[in-house]
Amino acid sequence: xxxxxxxxxxxxxxxxxxxxxxxxxxxxxxxxxxxxxxxxxxxxxxxxxxxxxxxxxxxxxxxxxxxxxxxxxxxxxxxxxxxxxxxxxxxxxxxxxxxxxxxxxxxxxxx
Amino acid sequence: xxxxxxxxxxxxxxxxxxxxxxxxxxxxxxxxxxxxxxxxxxxxxxxxxxxxxxxxxxxxxxxxxxxxxxxxxxxxxxxxxxxxxxxxxxxxxxxxxxxxxxxxxxxxxxxxx
Numbered sequence: 001x002x003x004x005x006x007x008x009x010x011x012x013x014x015x016x017x018x019x020x021x022x023x024x025x026x027x028x029x030x031x032x033x034x035x036x037x038x039x040x041x042x043x044x045x046x047x048x049x050x051x052x053x054x055x056x057x058x059x060x061x062x063x064x065x066x067x068x069x070x071x072x073x074x075x076x077x078x079x080x081x082x083x084x085x086x087x088x089x090x091x092x093x094x095x096x097x098x099x100x101x102x103x104x105x106x107x108x109x110x111x
Numbered sequence: 112x113x114x115x116x117x118x119x120x121x122x123x124x125x126x127x128x129x130x131x132x133x134x135x136x137x138x139x140x141x142x143x144x145x146x147x148x149x150x151x152x153x154x155x156x157x158x159x160x161x162x163x164x165x166x167x168x169x170x171x172x173x174x175x176x177x178x179x180x181x182x183x184x185x186x187x188x189x190x191x192x193x194x195x196x197x198x199x200x201x202x203x204x205x206x207x208x209x210x211x212x213x214x215x216x217x218x219x220x221x222x223x224x
Contacts, residue, residue, distance in 0.1 A: 004153075006153075032211045034211065034212070036215075041217075041218070042217055042218070043115075043201050043203075043215030043216050043217050043218050044154070044201070044215045045214075045215070046212055046213070046214065049211065049212065089153060089154060091154075093211050096210045096211060098144075098156055098159065098169065099156070099211065099213060101146075101153040101154040101155070102153050103151060103152060103153040104153050
């Protein structure tokens with residue numbers, strides 16, 4: 001049972017435009033959400049997170065939005081840059097327990 | 112970057128042989144994790160450790176065992192490797208103060224023939 005779902009395996013966006021990556025979850029007990037970025041042949045790196053008590057968190061070009069009623073979060077990257085091309089994983093946790101990861105979305109930024 | 116190394120980085124082995132992967136950290140973080148990454152499955156937790164000699168199972172622990180005799184080292188053992196264990200294995204660490212934010216090693220690509 002996939003509790004965290006990323007339904008788009010891939011996404012292509014023009015450089016300079018906004019990239020929007022989506023993630024849905026089924027466990028209403030999740031209280032913390034994270035996004036990780038992964039380049040080929042490297043480990044994932046932490047990007048941004050959000051607590052369930054917030055609906056938005058911003059860090060530079062990256063903003064994460066959380067809609068608890070819809071059990072949906074999204075990552076906005078604006079403007080998109082070639083270095084943003086990577087696989088993005090969303091993850092969720094409950095009361096500081098283990099992380100549950102989605103299957104990932106491969107983002108390609110087209111120059 | 113968090114000081115996490117994994118060895119070996121690549122390994123090819125045959126079905127039925129034992130394999131041990133090593134994760135070493137220099138951050139003195141309490142929590143350590145082993146994940147596997149497979150197409151269509153994302154990252155799945157195999158085992159984790161919350162202190163020296165304290166370990167617990169993750170969602171895909173069958174066929175794997177772990178040991179942690181020192182804070183800095185976390186070993187993952189495949190007692191008798193199978194082709195279904197061909198994967199990329201990642202070690203991660205997190206601090207007691209912020210267990211949700213995990214820092215990952217570079218990964219080990221394991222091929223079981």
